[in-house]
Amino acid sequence: MNISTIKELEGWMAENCLKNKITPGNRYETDDGIGLEKYGDLYIWYYSERGEKENLNYFDTEKEAAEFVYEYVKKDKYANSHLVASLNSQNLKNELITELKNRNIKYWNDEISYSPNEKIMQVFVYRCDIKKVIDLKGKYTIEE
Numbered sequence: 001m002n003i004s005t006i007k008e009l010e011g012w013m014a015e016n017c018l019k020n021k022i023t024p025g026n027r028y029e030t031d032d033g034i035g036l037e038k039y040g041d042l043y044i045w046y047y048s049e050r051g052e053k054e055n056l057n058y059f060d061t062e063k064e065a066a067e068f069v070y071e072y073v074k075k076d077k078y079a080n081s082h083l084v085a086s087l088n089s090q091n092l093k094n095e096l097i098t099e100l101k102n103r104n105i106k107y108w109n110d111e112i113s114y115s116p117n118e119k120i121m122q123v124f125v126y127r128c129d130i131k132k133v134i135d136l137k138g139k140y141t142i143e144e
Helices: 006-015 062-075 090-102 127-132
Strands: 033-039 042-049 052-059 081-087 107-115 118-126
Touching: 006 062, 033 062, 042 062, 052 062, 081 090, 081 127, 090 107, 090 118, 118 127
Parallel strands: none
Antiparallel strands: 033 042, 042 052, 081 118, 107 118
16 A cells, blocks of 8 residues: 555544544644654654653655554554453453454453552454444443
8 A cells, every 4th residue: 555645644544443643633742652743844753651752753754754654553553453341350351352252353452460469451453343342342341
């Protein structure tokens, strides 16, 4: 695929159900993570966390910036997926994964440890498969 402009990139992202919190106009100053901004005639790829911003790459043309972001997003598993559930119950996680397998939906999961005794399990689905699991998003929540 040939991506030459930010508009084409945004169209490709929308068509593939990718979350766009990256490109100018879709980026909020308070968002942490990666982003692209236009500064005069220059495009800047940056990372921001807790209000601290680090410029990672510079591009002289929109085409260079759009191609870079396109290649980056295609390979990034977080950009290519949507969170279905955050859980602290292994039983609920197993139930959700069984449901995803029954629907032939590819998924991935990870765990976030908050302390030695507390972890949150997250389950993600890829791209437009989120449309196939809307009914599951509210069903699987963190147990109190």
